[in-house]
Amino acid sequence: LNTPPNGSGVKPALSESNERFFEAARGGKLVIQRCGVCAAYQFALPGPAAPPAVEFCRTCGAGRPNWVEADGTGTLVTYAVIPGRRRSDGEVVPPRTAGFVELAEGPWVTAVVDCDPAKVVVGMSLTVTFPTAAEETEPLPVFVPPLERSYS
Amino acid sequence: MADRRRDPAAIVGLGLTEMGKVFGRSAGEFAGEAVHRALTDAGMEAGELDGLLVSGGISGGVEIGLSRQLGLKDLSLLSEVNAFGATASSMVTYASLAIEAGVATAVACVWADAPMTEDRGAGASYSGFAASGLGALAERAGLGTAPASYALAARRHMHRYGTTSEQLGSVAVQTREWATKNPLAQMRTPISLDDHQESRVIADPLHLLDCCLVSNGGVAVIVSSAERAAGHRQPPIYVLGFGQGHPDYEMGRGSDFGLVTGAKRSGEMAMRMAGVGVADVDVSEIYDCFTFTTLVTLEDYGFCEKGEGGPFVQSGALGPGGAMPTNTGGGQLSSFYMWSMTPLSEAIIQARGQGGERQVDKHDIVLVSGNGGILDYHGTLVLSPHNHV
Numbered sequence: 001l002n003t004p005p006n007g008s009g010v011k012p013a014l015s016e017s018n019e020r021f022f023e024a025a026r027g028g029k030l031v032i033q034r035c036g037v038c039a040a041y042q043f044a045l046p047g048p049a050a051p052p053a054v055e056f057c058r059t060c061g062a063g064r065p066n067w068v069e070a071d072g073t074g075t076l077v078t079y080a081v082i083p084g085r086r087r088s089d090g091e092v093v094p095p096r097t098a099g100f101v102e103l104a105e106g107p108w109v110t111a112v113v114d115c116d117p118a119k120v121v122v123g124m125s126l127t128v129t130f131p132t133a134a135e136e137t138e139p140l141p142v143f144v145p146p147l148e149r150s151y152s
Numbered sequence: 153m154a155d156r157r158r159d160p161a162a163i164v165g166l167g168l169t170e171m172g173k174v175f176g177r178s179a180g181e182f183a184g185e186a187v188h189r190a191l192t193d194a195g196m197e198a199g200e201l202d203g204l205l206v207s208g209g210i211s212g213g214v215e216i217g218l219s220r221q222l223g224l225k226d227l228s229l230l231s232e233v234n235a236f237g238a239t240a241s242s243m244v245t246y247a248s249l250a251i252e253a254g255v256a257t258a259v260a261c262v263w264a265d266a267p268m269t270e271d272r273g274a275g276a277s278y279s280g281f282a283a284s285g286l287g288a289l290a291e292r293a294g295l296g297t298a299p300a301s302y303a304l305a306a307r308r309h310m311h312r313y314g315t316t317s318e319q320l321g322s323v324a325v326q327t328r329e330w331a332t333k334n335p336l337a338q339m340r341t342p343i344s345l346d347d348h349q350e351s352r353v354i355a356d357p358l359h360l361l362d363c364c365l366v367s368n369g370g371v372a373v374i375v376s377s378a379e380r381a382a383g384h385r386q387p388p389i390y391v392l393g394f395g396q397g398h399p400d401y402e403m404g405r406g407s408d409f410g411l412v413t414g415a416k417r418s419g420e421m422a423m424r425m426a427g428v429g430v431a432d433v434d435v436s437e438i439y440d441c442f443t444f445t446t447l448v449t450l451e452d453y454g455f456c457e458k459g460e461g462g463p464f465v466q467s468g469a470l471g472p473g474g475a476m477p478t479n480t481g482g483g484q485l486s487s488f489y490m491w492s493m494t495p496l497s498e499a500i501i502q503a504r505g506q507g508g509e510r511q512v513d514k515h516d517i518v519l520v521s522g523n524g525g526i527l528d529y530h531g532t533l534v535l536s537p538h539n540h541v
Contacts, residue, residue: 044289058402078307099295100403107405108403123311140293
């Protein structure tokens with residue numbers, strides 16, 4: 001099984017545009033963005049070059065989509081299994097399954113999937129959890145199959 | 153949409169530096185040397201250039217100041233270009249457009265990078281990019297690397313269309329077979345499908361042998377007007393068509409991520425401009441950062457039906473003697489990783505008929521792809537030793 005990615009040492013840069021996400025995450029809730037004009041749901045695009053949050057509605061262009069609580073359920077779109085390794089500082093990083101989860105509202109969230117790797121399949125139903133993170137890092141969404149909430 | 157152009161510009165010079173694990177030189181030095189080598193190849197003097205387009209990889213240091221280092225005076229075109237892995241085709245496109253508009257007559261396009269140091273291996277060279285805000289979620293989930301992101305794309309294709317790891321492996325095996333015939337290739341020992349399957353997992357479903365190399369070095373090409381092209385030392389290679397396709401995936405319900413790439417739009421545009429179809433293509437030089445990229449690009453270009461890329465590559469079409477000779481120098485997987493200059497440089501060599509042991513007999517139409525980001529940016533060129541189809 002995956003272990004919570006504590007101690008990854010990566011602290012996301014907080015900004016006015018995305019602090020709502022991490023505030024909600026500390027309270028165990030997943031929030032995504034929804035346009036106040038056209039009501040389209042959206043979420044941050046993955047990747048180093050991506051903006052810190054969606055600044056303009058990707059459907060109608062209106063500024064600053066609102067943050068709204070998501071249902072917290074979704075299905076697995078695709079995933080990768082990253083083998084465990086020993087880092088140069090000696091710390092052992094366990095194997096991890098992670099991928100894109102399509103939320104009930106439509107957007108994809110990049111997240112760890114905490115499930116027996118032998119049971120991970122594309123299309124499986126998942127529910128969000130926020131395992132307690134080390135103090136120095138922000139909480140990270142971890143999706144689990146229903147009834148397998150190992151950290152809740 | 154553009155029709156076939158009357159007087160396409162031509163590539164008249166190609167310069168490749170020593171590349172691979174070449175240490176102690178900056179990307180800027182590689183870039184300068186690559187331009188000098190391209191000039192020598194073309195039989196031109198630096199003073200004959202009136203345009204320079206520059207681009208670097210991740211190490212930085214390739215900037216428009218290169219014109220001063222090279223002593224290029226009174227340029228009428230000078231700019232830095234970045235479309236990540238689609239940069240080379242973009243530079244050749246912009247050079248062609250400037251030449252055809254009469255703005256310039258001879259433009260050097262150079263790309264160089266020096267990400268590797270003696271104490272830092274290939275993987276480490278491409279790790280540790282700072283992500284910010286919600287973009288950091290991928291990194292924190294363990295997906296902050298190129299292999300992990302391409303693994304997500306490949307898995308989606310595998311699930312939707314039944315593509316297998318063995319089919320991806322067949323791309324690696326056939327590409328390596330070409331590399332054994334290329335003296336410039338970094339990896340020239342033949343590999344088997346078993347070697348691929350037994351190579352360590354980097355980000356399941358991708359194994360080590362699904363991943364490209366990392367190289368230091370530089371490559372330059374010189375694009376010239378059609379009128380002047382014939383007077384150079386090398387046979388001119390005409391830029392018959394170009395196209396780009398940047399999908400901006402929705403990353404939500406209904407997304408084509410991992411299924412259809414910008415190659416579809418880009419390839420259609422470039423081939424229509426050139427007046428050719430996939431049946432006319434003699435050689436394909438495909439950006440192959442991962443085996444999956446080769447497979448999905450060929451599929452999107454239309455060499456097989458959507459979803460049939462797995463059986464297509466498994467048929468042996470890509471390797472020496474195959475129906476669609478692809479990545480004939482060994483690609484990024486086995487020869488060298490000069491981003492989009494890898495496929496472009498081999499395309500020029502094949503189109504000229506200078507491929508030696510690996511030369512493909514019929515090389516009238518050569519298709520070149522570039523791919524950047526996580527299948528985010530795509531560029532295509534159609535090259536030919538003839539100035540019309």
